[in-house]
Amino acid sequence: QVQLQESGPGLVKPSETLSLTCTVSGGSISNYYWSWIRQPPGKGLEWIGYITYSGSTYYNSSLKSRVTISLDTSKNQFSLKQSSMTAADTAVYYCTRYSYTYVAFDIWGQGTMVAVSS
Amino acid sequence: EIVLTQSPGSLSLSPGERATLSCRASQSVSGTYLAWYQQKPGQAPRLLIYGAFSRATGIPDRFSGSGSGTDFTLTISRLEPEDSAVYYCQQYGSSPPIFTFGQGTKVNIK
Numbered sequence: 001q002v003q004l005q006e007s008g009p010g011l012v013k014p015s016e017t018l019s020l021t022c023t024v025s026g027g028s029i030s031n032y033y034w035s036w037i038r039q040p041p042g043k044g045l046e047w048i049g050y051i052t053y054s055g056s057t058y059y060n061s062s063l064k065s066r067v068t069i070s071l072d073t074s075k076n077q078f079s080l081k082q083s084s085m086t087a088a089d090t091a092v093y094y095c096t097r098y099s100y101t102y103v104a105f106d107i108w109g110q111g112t113m114v115a116v117s118s
Numbered sequence: 119e120i121v122l123t124q125s126p127g128s129l130s131l132s133p134g135e136r137a138t139l140s141c142r143a144s145q146s147v148s149g150t151y152l153a154w155y156q157q158k159p160g161q162a163p164r165l166l167i168y169g170a171f172s173r174a175t176g177i178p179d180r181f182s183g184s185g186s187g188t189d190f191t192l193t194i195s196r197l198e199p200e201d202s203a204v205y206y207c208q209q210y211g212s213s214p215p216i217f218t219f220g221q222g223t224k225v226n227i228k
Contacts (some may be wrong), residue, residue: 050215
């Protein structure tokens with residue numbers, strides 16, 4: 001059974017770059033697409049972007065200038081880097097598997113809370 | 119960009135009752151690209167329905183999806199206490215790829 005686990009800092013200073021990693025266990029990172037989604041406290045879900053198994057990336061246009069998603073197949077991991085963090089970026093960040101068969105996010109990590117504060 | 123509007127914002131029902139949740143799109147959406155998720159407090163969302171009406175693996179048959187075009191519905195027949203959660207609809211748009219979510223409907227079981 002495929003499981004996802006996010007890791008990274010829980011606190012980031014304003015203007016700094018957030019780096020999160022998602023480790024995929026119980027299955028290969030190949031042959032699927034992988035995505036990041038965030039949820040500000042008490043609010044809804046916002047798609048950040050995804051990366052295909054071949055390394056192609058697609059980002060939400062609202063975040064595109066600040067976001068990079070990368071893949072490390074040797075470690076079965078994918079990562080998110082988001083620059084110029086502000087308080088508005090405070091959220092739970094989820095890594096997910098995107099199924100292009102279902103056109104939906106079928107497996108989610110538990111999420112990691114990231115607060116932006118000095 | 120397509121906007122998804124969910125209604126009602128919240129509803130409170132008793133066990134055994136039926137819940138009908140609406141998701142309306144600002145433009146026509148292919149049913150293939152419409153999904154529903156359930157999120158319980160402190161948990162990650164869980165995929166319930168994909169392709170507008172297909173249940174994901176392990177989802178009980180009391181959850182059903184329907185609709186087309188701009189109007190989609192998630193129905194929970196015979197509510198159980200564990201169905202208390204926020205439910206989100208999500209659509210996929212291509213060129214360029216983008217995924218958007220509705221604002222959610224909170225279901226409270228009395």
